[in-house]
Every structure is written in structure tokens, then in C-alpha cells.
Amino acid sequence: MSEKPSKGNSLRLVIIVLLGLIVVGGAAFGGMYLAGKKGSTTTATTAKVEVTTEVTYSLDEFLVNLTDTDAKRYLKVLIYVGYGENADLATELETQKPVIRDLVIKTLRAKKTADFDDKVVDGIKKELIAVINPVLTKGKIDHIYFNDLLVQ
Missing domain, CATH: 1.20.5 (Single alpha-helices involved in coiled-coils or other helix-helix interfaces)
Structure with a gap:
């Protein structure tokens, strides 16, 4: 048991x-x-x-002096503008390119080397959009893209 x-x-x-x-x-x-x-x-x-298609337009390369007082410094950058598909705006960008380039050069020449820090560069892009859009009548640009950015 x-x-x-x-x-x-x-x-x-x-x-x-x-x-x-x-x-x-x-x-x-x-x-x-x-x-x-x-x-x-x-x-x-x-x-x-949804993926929206964006068209880019090259404003070509810019080479400008910066306003640093300690040394002569310059900026070399290739800039593209981005906008939604708009054939009229593409034509207007082509005809207004000299005016737009002049506005971009004036804006960039007022900057210092420290302004091109990764944290601040988005503010410069917004500033460029705000400077360029009033010139355009057939549409607005949405983005600025910096390619080959060199500060020396």
C-alpha cells in the first residue's frame, strides 16, 4: 500500500x-x-x-564669401529647389533664374561659418524659401536642397 x-x-x-x-x-x-x-x-x-512627386530644379553652384571677421571664409554649394509638378512654375524658374540666384547670393553672403552647422542649416533653407517665393507668380517652391556643401 x-x-x-x-x-x-x-x-x-x-x-x-x-x-x-x-x-x-x-x-x-x-x-x-x-x-x-x-x-x-x-x-x-x-x-x-501617399507619395507625392516632387520636381527639382538646379540653381547651379554658388561660391560666395562669408562674413566671418576672423579670417576670409567662403561657401561653395550646389542648390536645388523642389516643388510639386507644375509646368508653368518650371518655365518661370527658368526665366527668373538670374533674379533668384541674386537673392540667394545676397542671403548666403550675410551668413557666417557657424550658420552652416547641421542644426542651423534648416533655418537657412526656410529663409531661402521665404526669399524666393515672393518672386514667383505661377507657383511656390516647397524645399531647398543643398548638394556638395563646402565651407572653408
Whole structure:
């Protein structure tokens, strides 16, 4: 009689351990399943974002002196303007290019070397947009892109 109670206790122990593993495994599977669904929902939402096409126009390269007082410094930069598709604006940019270049040169010549720090350069881009847009009558530019920026 002493053997039967120990077999019953060990059988109970095995059943409890197996049930515990099934519950933990089920919870882990359910959590992974729900996490996988949430990840795919986010991806589907991201995929629905509309991509607007933007046209860029080159204002060519600028080479200007900066207003630093400690030494002679200059800026060399290739600037592009970005705008939504607008054939009339493209034509106007071409005809107004000398005026726009003059405005950009005046704006850039008033800057110092420290103004072209990564944190400040976005402010310069906004300033250039604010200077250029009043000249345009058939549309507005949305972005300024600096390529090959060199401050020396």
C-alpha cells in the first residue's frame, strides 16, 4: 500500500507540470500571434501613405564669401529647389533664374561659418524659401536642397 500513494503523487505532479507547460506555451504562442498581427497592421497602414512627386530644379553652384571677421571664409554649394509638378512654375524658374540666384547670393553672403552647422542649416533653407517665393507668380517652391556643401 505504501507504493500506490507515491505513484499517485508523482502522477499528479507530472500532470500539473504538463498543464503548466501547456498554459505557458499557449500564452507565449498567443502573445506572438497577436504581436505578429499588430506588426502587420502597422506595416499596412504605413504602405497607405501617399507619395507625392516632387520636381527639382538646379540653381547651379554658388561660391560666395562669408562674413566671418576672423579670417576670409567662403561657401561653395550646389542648390536645388523642389516643388510639386507644375509646368508653368518650371518655365518661370527658368526665366527668373538670374533674379533668384541674386537673392540667394545676397542671403548666403550675410551668413557666417557657424550658420552652416547641421542644426542651423534648416533655418537657412526656410529663409531661402521665404526669399524666393515672393518672386514667383505661377507657383511656390516647397524645399531647398543643398548638394556638395563646402565651407572653408
